[in-house]
Amino acid sequence: MLDEPIEIQLIPSKRLQAFSAVIHGGGCLCLWLSSLPWPLALLGSVAAFFSHYYQIQQQRRIDQHPLNHAVLDYDQFYLHHGDKAQATSRCIAHPWGIVLQVNTERQQQYTVIILPDALPKVEFRRLCVRLRYSFPNKIKEI
Structure with a gap:
């Protein structure tokens, strides 16, 4: 069995998507709970949102x-x-x-x-x- 070739057929990982959501959401929460001025917290939250969106798109295109x-x-x-x-x-x-x-x-x-x-x-x-x-x-x- 160790000698048989292994074909890697990936599917989008729900766990990785959930982990990304928790990490990015936690980052946004930390930004808003910190003493940053609200425009900076908003800017950081937008950056975290787009980073999470990028991660989700990478998972959706895993077949490529x-x-x-x-x-x-x-x-x-x-x-x-x-x-x-x-x-x-x-x-x-x-x-x-x-x-x-x-x-x-x-x-x-x-x-x-x-x-x-x-x-x-x-x-x-x-x-x-x-x-x-x-x-x-x-x-x-x-």
Whole structure:
């Protein structure tokens, strides 16, 4: 089972969207409860709103991400547009989430945050295990 290729088929993560809403909402609350003048608090709240909106749009367009439909075969990623890629030392594999960063042969770098609800359970577990054991010197475990 460890030798089988893993296809990464991402779906939008509701957990990541909820986490983004809580963080940005908490930031707005802190701005309004601080002693900032109201125009600055309003400006910060607008910036937080647009940041949250950007995060939600990124999640909705996850199907267009270069790492979506990538295949991990042994220690090599094959992206859907034909490039090969290698995992970098900035990858993190944990049962609660994966930060996957790869470098392609054309020196492009792609990063994606994968929470357990963004992949089927079995595929998430397999990806987490494969990242830990196929790249022991590169993958950080928290």
